[in-house]
Amino acid sequence: MRFSISSLKITNFRQYRGKHTIEFTLDKKKNVVIIKGKNGSGKSNLLNAITWCLYDLEVHKEGDTKYDDGMPIINAAELESLVPGQMTLAEVEIALDTENGSWLIRRQVEGGKDGLGNPYVRPKSELTVIHTKGDQNLVEQGDDTQIYINKLLPPALRSFFLIDGEQLREFFRKSTPKKIAEAIDIVSQLALLEQAVYHLHQYQSRVNKSIKDTSPKVKAIQLEIKSFEAKNAETQEAIQKGEQSLDTMEEELRDIQNYLKNHNVGRISALQGERETIDKDISRRNRELGDVEEKRNRYLVRLAPLIYLKPTIERALAYIEDKVEKGELPARIKETFVRELLDRGVCICGNDLEGESRRILETYGERLALSELSEVTIEGRITFGGILAEIDEFPQRMDEHNESIDGLKAELERKKRRRELIAEEIQEHNIDDVLRKEDRRSTLEKNVATKRQLLLVAQSDVQNFTTRLEGKKKELLHELSIDQKNEELRAKLSIAQETLEVLVTAEEIVRAKIRELVETNTQRNFFTLIRKKGAFTGVTIDENYSVRVAHVQGYNVINDLSAGEYLILGLSFMSALMSISGFQSPVIIDTPLGKIDEEHREYITTELPKFLEGTQLILLVTPTEYDSAVRRNLDQFLLPENYYEIKEDVHGIESRVVNAHGAKA
């Protein structure tokens, strides 16, 4: 369902003491809303107010958190002003304009001072949704009310619409293929299929349990199935935990690398920079090595059957050569022509074919048996000749392949050696914090490599268990079919198994199609939004969910983009996911232009509102971001009444949002 925000009312939420109302005027072309405020003035808390109202969550820089630590969600001064026993509340109310009429969403949480004067905030907030059905206004309250919001915009899709600019810029700088795959999985909305698969597995287990009076063999197979299922579940759980821990380690590793790269001792910073360049080189060379090895393998697989069959092929060729030498191939007269003459019984000269002349022609016809194969055997002769010529080249071609592989391996070794020297030189500086970080970096690097290997082993184990489990299930079906009394159970299990296979295939197909669609849309969006259109040739998301941005000179520059280019790539990807998800919600971006160079700011502020035409685009900007050029560009998409500023009190503790339309200039 398409919707826009028509107003936002905030009461005693964080630094917004008292009641604050922001009205949004909706316009398809002039779709931008600006809320300007200094760093720390409360821009992010406006985004938090919205996510809290909708999902009982606040989006902080570090990720999603609940309000159970730090500053209370109810304005601290408001709480402080209460007398013991007095109560107050924090409330956020969002009015929506939807295709099906107006909606009002309100969340409030109570708090106050207890009898001893200690401030408290109740742990549970209350959600109210008022929506229209026909001519009626329906009021929803209680535990199930969240369902209404989730239908409007599922929580999993939230981060594609309610965006932290900094997180968006970092998305492709930090994201692993796993995170890309997760994001694509969310919009693929495979939950229904996954639920069906889950229920079918449950059903299979129930049917398995109901098999009674079984033979010892059935019992043994059932036990094996149970054991494989348990091992599978255990390993999958270990993989999930392992992946989480890998993410954490990789995050810490990146932080350390950034620390060293930005170190105020120039040589440390330069060495870390060089190490990062080497790492990129190593990963590029590893990819090249993979490509070259694959090429070698393809060649081997193509030539191996021909070499295995060399004696056979030579023998076949010898037969053809022999026939050619004897003049039987290619035949000058076709066997069919001789047969026609014999059938007709009359020679081309007009004489009857009888007696000796007929016998001579019959003998000749037998010798022409190969005539119909003339063309085909000549084709074979040429192909066999070509095959043998290729086999002759095999040793030389293999040497060439091996030479490329060995060359790349040697280069990789040199780069790894240089890396070791860099680590030694960094340590020679003998700076305490650098030594500590370098030590930790080295440990993390080893741990990450080990963890990745363990995960690969575990994933291979899961594959192995799954194959064996499937085998055992088939075996069970076979055993059950032996005894007629199990026929009904066998039929049930068989249908469940077949349906499972269909569902798994369907899941694979949907996943692949959506990935292709996201890839196409991301590329299209990227080339719409990017300024240097000629510098790139494509954006791809391969089957392993690795993103590549191809530079015009052929390099993959995914690790070398500027902050502006990362933002555009992030926006392009999010936008692709948004459009595929089918949900049409306002897009709210906190600090969209921070760290973005002037040229990209100019381009983004001209192109983004056009790109999202018809979608309400709420930008929470700092005064630095909202400079004169940005203001000039956005003016054409901004109704004057949709311009707000956040004003702080003299102490910088409390904030209020004012319509600053008159103050724009």
Added chain:
Amino acid sequence: MLMAPRLETVKHNLEPRNVGYSKEVADLYQDRDHGWLKKGSANIFAGLYQKDLFIFAMALGKNRERSSDFGPKEKQDNVSVDAMTPAQKWALLSIGIAESDGLLCLKNEGEIYSAAERYAREGIQILRSHMEEAGPNYPKKLEVELRELLGLLED
């Protein structure tokens, strides 16, 4: 090298499937999670087609002179001879020519296909044992074997 023209005009998915393999090893022939043809996997056959694996298995079976008959309902025809390259198709036909000591077998290719299937049936098992034994070093082992075969043949 001069190659004979490909004559088929039908779409690949509509091509007749003229040769097959045992249901028992069907999983290996699939581009699925546990199949050898699965794109992106580390297998030497990753990203290739059933016909490539079939020809490989057939040639290995023939090289070792190992073939066996299919049990009833054991075979499923999934591989298209029309989709093969001329070199692959003639590698297959060479078995018929060499074994029948003549060219007349080309008038009935069906019989050659059956012989090829019987070799592939054994060849895939030999291949499986080679791959299990060598693990990730299989390409290197294969290269050594092929060089040896050529060396022995040259001697």
